[in-house]
Amino acid sequence: MCGLKPIIAPSILSANFINLGSDVTLLFLNQCDWIHIDVMDGNFVPNISIGFPVLHQLRTLLVDKSKYFFDCHMMVANPEQWVATVAEYGGNQYTFHLESTKDPKNLVKLIHAHGMRAACALKPQTEIEQVLSFADQLDMVLVMTVEPGFGGQSFMPEMMSKVRKLRQLYPKLDIQVDGGLGPETVNVAAEAGANVIVAGTSVFKAKDQAKTIQTLRDAVVRHTSKL
Numbered sequence: 001m002c003g004l005k006p007i008i009a010p011s012i013l014s015a016n017f018i019n020l021g022s023d024v025t026l027l028f029l030n031q032c033d034w035i036h037i038d039v040m041d042g043n044f045v046p047n048i049s050i051g052f053p054v055l056h057q058l059r060t061l062l063v064d065k066s067k068y069f070f071d072c073h074m075m076v077a078n079p080e081q082w083v084a085t086v087a088e089y090g091g092n093q094y095t096f097h098l099e100s101t102k103d104p105k106n107l108v109k110l111i112h113a114h115g116m117r118a119a120c121a122l123k124p125q126t127e128i129e130q131v132l133s134f135a136d137q138l139d140m141v142l143v144m145t146v147e148p149g150f151g152g153q154s155f156m157p158e159m160m161s162k163v164r165k166l167r168q169l170y171p172k173l174d175i176q177v178d179g180g181l182g183p184e185t186v187n188v189a190a191e192a193g194a195n196v197i198v199a200g201t202s203v204f205k206a207k208d209q210a211k212t213i214q215t216l217r218d219a220v221v222r223h224t225s226k227l
């Protein structure tokens with residue numbers, strides 16, 4: 001038994017924004033562990049998604065921070081600027097992109113000082129060596145399996161060598177994969193060592209959302225227990 005917790009984090013980028021509150025409530029009723037909130041600023045990535053008023057209103061709906069975990073994937077330039085706001089509006093975890101900051105170590109300290117878990121994301125072109133000097137300070141590393149900016153893209157299996165290397169070096173670290181994950185691709189990711197699965201399109205397009213979330217979790221349990 002490796003002791004890694006399987007975490008399924010549906011991305012609300014694929015939700016119906018007209019009914020966002022009920023969509024998110026349903027995700028938790030269907031036993032998701034976290035919701036993954038993709039914040040895009042139209043600068044770090046060529047898209048604009050949702051911002052702080054939405055985060056704030058979701059937290060007003062789901063008040064219990066210990067029960068309803070908000071995983072904030074910050075695809076923004078100058079990530080230092082938004083740490084206090086995300087903390088104030090109820091974020092549990094702040095994931096910044098390594099490519100967006102000059103001083104990742106201080107940013108991790110700032111995030112922790114605001115009471116959130118700190119995570120670092122790597123775009124497909126970014127090698128894991130760049131994260132190793134401060135990986136022991138992180139709560140999670142996010143290995144992107146698509147170019148950040150849009151949902152509904154195809155999973156990049158070639159990213160699994162990064163997941164494998166990280167898992168060998170850090171047997172207990174939460175390793176998240178994001179982009180193109182679903183019942184068909186989760187096995188490859190979990191076998192490589194990922195235990196935190198983001199899934200947008202596959203969860204929201206599923207005929208049976210609860211079953212899809214369970215399938216994703218079962219795959220992580222099955223594969224990570226062999227590590």
Ligand SMILES: O=C(CO)[C@H](O)[C@H](O)COP(=O)(O)O
Nearest residue numbers: 148149151152179180200201
């Ligand atoms: O960060 C993201 C895009 O930049 C999204 O989290 C990701 O694309 C999830 O969506 P899907 O499961 O549809 O690929």
Ligand SMILES: [Fe+2]
Nearest residue numbers: 011038073178
């Ligand atoms: Fe994301």
